[in-house]
Amino acid sequence: MVDGVTADMMRQSQFVFQATVQAQGRSTVSDIPVDDHTVVFKIDRVLHSPAALARSAGTDVTVQLAAGSPVPAVGEQVTLFTRPVAYSDGIAVAEVGRAAPETAGELATMTTGPALGHRRPHPTLEVAHQLGEEQLRAHAAAADVIVIGRVVRLEKAGGLALREHDPDWWVATIAVDHREKGPVGDTVRFVFPNSRDVHWVHVPKPAAGDTRLWLLHTATGDAAELAPYALLDADDVQRPDQFSDLGFGGGGG
Amino acid sequence: MLQRLVNLIPPSLSGEANQDSEPNLAVNPANSNQMVATAFTPDPLQGPNAPIYVSSDGGQTWALRTVVPGNGPFGTGDISVGFATDSGILYVGILSANAPPNQTRLQILRSTSYLSTATMPVLVDRLGVDQPWVVATSVPTQAGQSADHVYIGNNDFGGQPTTATVDLSLDGAAATAAAGFSSHRIETGATAGQDGPPIRVALHPSGKVYAVHQRWTRTSGNTVIFDVVVTRDDNWAAAANPFSALTEPGGGSVGRRVASNLTAVWNGSMGQERLGADSAIAVDPTNPDVVWVAWGDQPGGVSAPWTIHVQRSADGGQTWSGDVRTVSKGKNPCLAVNAAGHLGFLCQTLTGSGTAQRWETTFEVTTDGWATPVAPAVLHSALASNPVPTFHPYLGDYARVIAIGTAFYGVFSGSNHPDKANFPNGVTYQRNVDWNARQLLDLDGVTAVPDSIDPFFFAWTE
Numbered sequence: 001m002v003d004g005v006t007a008d009m010m011r012q013s014q015f016v017f018q019a020t021v022q023a024q025g026r027s028t029v030s031d032i033p034v035d036d037h038t039v040v041f042k043i044d045r046v047l048h049s050p051a052a053l054a055r056s057a058g059t060d061v062t063v064q065l066a067a068g069s070p071v072p073a074v075g076e077q078v079t080l081f082t083r084p085v086a087y088s089d090g091i092a093v094a095e096v097g098r099a100a101p102e103t104a105g106e107l108a109t110m111t112t113g114p115a116l117g118h119r120r121p122h123p124t125l126e127v128a129h130q131l132g133e134e135q136l137r138a139h140a141a142a143a144d145v146i147v148i149g150r151v152v153r154l155e156k157a158g159g160l161a162l163r164e165h166d167p168d169w170w171v172a173t174i175a176v177d178h179r180e181k182g183p184v185g186d187t188v189r190f191v192f193p194n195s196r197d198v199h200w201v202h203v204p205k206p207a208a209g210d211t212r213l214w215l216l217h218t219a220t221g222d223a224a225e226l227a228p229y230a231l232l233d234a235d236d237v238q239r240p241d242q243f244s245d246l247g248f249g250g251g252g253g
Numbered sequence: 254m255l256q257r258l259v260n261l262i263p264p265s266l267s268g269e270a271n272q273d274s275e276p277n278l279a280v281n282p283a284n285s286n287q288m289v290a291t292a293f294t295p296d297p298l299q300g301p302n303a304p305i306y307v308s309s310d311g312g313q314t315w316a317l318r319t320v321v322p323g324n325g326p327f328g329t330g331d332i333s334v335g336f337a338t339d340s341g342i343l344y345v346g347i348l349s350a351n352a353p354p355n356q357t358r359l360q361i362l363r364s365t366s367y368l369s370t371a372t373m374p375v376l377v378d379r380l381g382v383d384q385p386w387v388v389a390t391s392v393p394t395q396a397g398q399s400a401d402h403v404y405i406g407n408n409d410f411g412g413q414p415t416t417a418t419v420d421l422s423l424d425g426a427a428a429t430a431a432a433g434f435s436s437h438r439i440e441t442g443a444t445a446g447q448d449g450p451p452i453r454v455a456l457h458p459s460g461k462v463y464a465v466h467q468r469w470t471r472t473s474g475n476t477v478i479f480d481v482v483v484t485r486d487d488n489w490a491a492a493a494n495p496f497s498a499l500t501e502p503g504g505g506s507v508g509r510r511v512a513s514n515l516t517a518v519w520n521g522s523m524g525q526e527r528l529g530a531d532s533a534i535a536v537d538p539t540n541p542d543v544v545w546v547a548w549g550d551q552p553g554g555v556s557a558p559w560t561i562h563v564q565r566s567a568d569g570g571q572t573w574s575g576d577v578r579t580v581s582k583g584k585n586p587c588l589a590v591n592a593a594g595h596l597g598f599l600c601q602t603l604t605g606s607g608t609a610q611r612w613e614t615t616f617e618v619t620t621d622g623w624a625t626p627v628a629p630a631v632l633h634s635a636l637a638s639n640p641v642p643t644f645h646p647y648l649g650d651y652a653r654v655i656a657i658g659t660a661f662y663g664v665f666s667g668s669n670h671p672d673k674a675n676f677p678n679g680v681t682y683q684r685n686v687d688w689n690a691r692q693l694l695d696l697d698g699v700t701a702v703p704d705s706i707d708p709f710f711f712a713w714t715e
Binding site for chain 2: 014015029030031032033049050051052053054055056057058059083084085086087088089090091092093160162163164165167193195196197198199201202220221222223230232234
């Protein structure tokens with residue numbers, strides 16, 4: 001971590017940028033409270049952002065600085081870690097933390113793609129990427145079965161439930177190439193929601209022949225009647241080449 | 254006539270390309286400049302809360318506030334909003350994005366200031382519920398004050414086989430934890446295991462409360478046979494067994510069937526949109542016995558096109574007119590009656606054929622139940638094939654229209670492809686757009702942004 005940048009700060013921040021103070025006690029967003037800690041900045045450089053705000057350099061942003069924090073002078077430049085408050089003509093955010101402007105160079109950014117459904121690049125801080133990998137490793141560690149394998153069968157399972165948010169359960173059978181964790185043999189079966197409903201569309205849908213790293217969890221509820229394991233999280237499917245990145249390879253097989 | 258049609262996406266979110274479908278709307282009756290709209294819109298910065306859209310200038314401009322607890326990849330789940338008449342308190346029903354796996358989670362929220370940036374508190378929290386629909390008003394009390402009456406239609410699978418439900422509070426502003434909310438089944442008939450998803454409520458100042466639901470009487474595969482049933486309460490649903498004022502002729506069961514043995518193919522498809530259940534109800538503020546309902550079905554069987562029907566009752570729901578308006582290949586009917594007793598009707602209709610198919614959103618006002626033909630005004634028309642859906646529902650399982658005084662206000666979702674020919678009565682985009690190139694643009698005014706589904710607001714005055 002760069003000096004002054006904590007993991008907790010990064011976890012709470014969705015928008016990180018280097019910016020210069022334009023005005024104190026003002027707002028570019030109407031109908032939000034304004035006090036002496038409400039400051040308008042011009043964004044000089046976006047360091048970390050989802051795709052929708054990736055091109056906001058050059059625009060003004062209203063920042064509700066942390067209570068009791070020093071208010072930078074007009075013309076002063078800072079690096080701000082923020083969370084959202086409001087969006088209108090401009091954006092209003094609340095300060096989670098800040099770093100000296102010279103740290104912006106140290107907070108090397110990387111460009112990634114995949115916001116779900118809209119594969120447009122957006123800047124991601126290296127520290128955020130590292131935190132994401134830590135979270136993914138923790139998610140993987142909580143899996144009951146971890147295998148690399150290929151989808152050899154897909155079948156609709158369970159009855160027809162006439163609900164808007166029904167998962168539309170299907171069962172996938174995986175031919176196991178490598179077993180890292182869990183009591184499985186040559187194959188493993190798991191249930192997954194095949195629905196395209198808003199409630200389920202973010203969960204990956206296995207396709208015939210897919211070879212993946214599968215992070216499976218013991219099925220519960222009605223899903224448990226269909227297969228011993230379940231795939232319910234967007235992170236439950238990884239590329240096989242993620243295997244060592246996630247800290248696997250020390251045993252099993 | 255159309256006063257304004259506005260794309261709700263604010264300028265600062267010009268780079269967004271989400272499927273902002275299934276919109277809803279609340280307008281403060283005490284100050285119709287104050288509005289809240291919703292859709293499947295995620296927090297652009299992927300924070301812990303989902304946003305609502307707010308306007309303080311009658312819908313001319315819109316902003317987002319991230320105040321709804323729970324933010325998934327597409328924002329919150331189903332969401333509906335309503336202002337109480339006098340207090341200005343906003344009531345919200347959501348399916349939370351923070352639900353356990355394979356569960357839906359109803360939460361009822363409240364905000365004393367629609368512009369607040371604080372996370373809304375949760376009043377009610379219950380699993381296994383679908384499609385909350387909020388209606389609110391304020392009723393004078395003996396003490397010379399007023400109390401917020403809040404009604405939230407929902408489909409509660411905890412009550413199978415009778416799932417049509419209304420959660421209600423006769424003092425929604427109460428400081429108690431659950432704000433007086435209680436849950437009431439309005440289905441008393443026999444079902445095939447459940448009712449349909451939409452349960453809609455309409456309020457009259459006299460205290461008459463109407464609800465409409467779809468009683469599923471038989472299913473075979475994904476084919477549903479259902480009745481449209483209206484129930485009524487004559488005193489704000491304040492008694493222990495509310496919604497029992499209307500019965501079948503001859504002293505039969507509670508509720509009156511408007512139409513019976515209707516057919517719907519569940520999860521059928523039309524113009525990239527899923528089908529299965531459409532419903533609306535409105536009561537005439539000038540006459541508590543005049544009530545209108547709309548629904549969708551496939552008249553004649555599973556191969557028939559999805560068709561919207563509108564019917565009217567002049568005797569409190571006891572007898573019904575038969576169809577006074579039908580729309581073949583219609584979707585998302587919305588009804589509202591203004592202070593002049595005129596009915597506003599919004600519908601989204603699939604027109605054309607093949608690759609030329611278009612989703613056309615129209616609004617019309619009838620003063621006499623269509624005895625005199627009315628030419629619908631086209632608010633929006635766009636190719637049905639663009640953009641490709643990210644998820645279902647594509648446009649939404651519902652839209653909404655509200656009447657305040659003699660004005661109508663509404664929201665619908667549709668393609669944001671910036672072609673002025675798609676808006677024959679005009680439109681205002683807040684987000685960056687090059688109309689000549691028919692191209693959405695990012696915050697930098699240069700980078701192209703792909704077309705997506707956006708919510709649109711309209712205001713209509715007579």
